[in-house]
Amino acid sequence: MPGEPEVRLPDTPATPLPAETGPPPEGRLVRVLPEPARIGRAFDYSVPDATDGPLEVGSMVRVALAGRPVGGWVLECDVTPPDGVTLQPIRKITGHGPPAEVIDLCRWAARRWAGRLATFLTTASPHRAVPALPNPPTPGPPPTASEAEIAEVVAAALEHPVATLRLAPAADPLGAVLAGLAQRWEQGPGLVVVPEHAQAAQLTRALRRAGVTAVPYDRAWAAAKAGGSTVVGTRAAAFSPQGDLGVVVIVDEHDESLQEEGSPSWHAREVLVERCARLGVPLLLISPVPSQEAVALGPVLSLSRSAERSGWPPIDLIDLRAEDPRVGLFHPRIVAAARAAHRPVFVLNRTGRSRLSICRNCSATATCERCDAAVSRLETGIFTCPRCAHERPEVCLACRGTAFANLRLGVSRVVEEASALLGVDVAEATGASGGRDGLPEGGPVVGTEAVLHRAGSADLVVFLDFDQELLAPRYRAAEQALALLARAARLVGPRAGGGRVIVPTREPEHPVLHAAVLADPDRAVAAERSRRQLPAPPPSGAVAEIAGQAAPAYVERLTPLLDDVPDAQLLNPEDGRWLLRAPGWQQLSALLDQVERPPGRLRLRVDPLRL
DNA sequence: CGGACAAGCTGA
């Protein structure tokens, strides 16, 4: 049979005409950014007239991309698609998404922290679809005035675009939050951001009791978008969809939980500074130990000296320089105080490799002469600073002695020692071990700093190795150490409550300890600023960490651009990651923005928490 | 992100 080839193979399609135009698309045309952040591009779709659901910038939709369904956000309505593309209809409108104002804020954040827009939009979007918004509540009267002194200080703070209210750790921030809300009642409800989920839940309840319509951000996104309610949430609430903000308050502004640990390493405080500036809404920061960023952003206001003092418990220092470095962790004063306490809490920070060199002659801790970090002995005879890499011979800076003892600590040994000394069982609460319910009601507990979150209440906190904190090889070590003392102070309660904090130390003159003992955080801030001449950490300088499998390719593209930015420097600290420094985040972000991202995994963290 | 397809390595 001389049959003709009747089957046309599908792999040789007729070449489509370049300007092939289908039927004109029906309905409106929208530009959609797909949810998967790696895609990173927007695509145009048509919206059939019959589609129901809210259609506006920010709406969440489902579309087909390369034949498979994905979620996405409408970034623009009524767009003009590029020539030659045939639009597909969107599959459905899923529901409400972040408003245009928040999308712009996300664009800013994506640039600021060298992240992707989709990552921020995910943070700013509801967890579940919101097809319709509830009715906003009818506005009620402002909450009744707080204590006069608080109301007055808050009023003064709200005169500024950004101001910090320094409130002692054991003081309840509720009064200040209420005062802030009341004073801006006419302009709209508030947004209150706190570090921890439990704090958000507790503050929401307290605000409701005070007559404020408050909703938790994580469970009431729809109510937040509907407006009229004060929103309380953790850092993601910085992107709350409220359209009618009257005031923004951040409680415990210094807390590291306000910064995302991963990449992009965005910080709720910085996001809200930008958002408030755009909206002309005042931002009130509250903290017992304001960060240097807060200090740089505006005035720091405080209550009277006596009011602040009363909100810190007594903090007792034990000067270990007078003791034999081998005396052990439990000074007789600690044992006596712990025996008298109902629930003593012992904090031992790192479970493993904490190591200090102690001068055998004068008991001073060996530190870096340039930056004050505790030095380590990488090779015999030479101290190396893990923070600034400065090297010096093994000589005591205080007494010129050359013999050093190596101090090491471990949690299990401490539990044993404490049990023996106190004659009772001592519970252990490390970060790894279980939930908060594992701890008995009273009695002594030993743990890492996580124990300060889990102990529930305590009438005594003892820091067993606070010098490790004070001298840690990190930027911000001093700030973090003071924050730790504030956390302990909050657990123990106000001065009148009978609790106390004990800090054995070889650094009793350290400004951080002075600040806590005198309940005067100003002292630590002043010291921190004048202390060292290192490349400046935030807020006076900016650092980005470039890591991940695609880091070398990224650095290769970045390097030629460095010539135009004389103040930027690129450092490679050996382990496959790079650090990029610039005088400020503006220069840093602008530089990173010019680099085209190479394919592959890349971790880009601007101003990371820890380096 | 996930599929499509192109360019490289291995084994008879």
Next chain:
DNA sequence: CAGCTTGTCCGG
């Protein structure tokens, strides 16, 4: 040269 891996490109 099939058969598989690894890489690059692209989606409306």
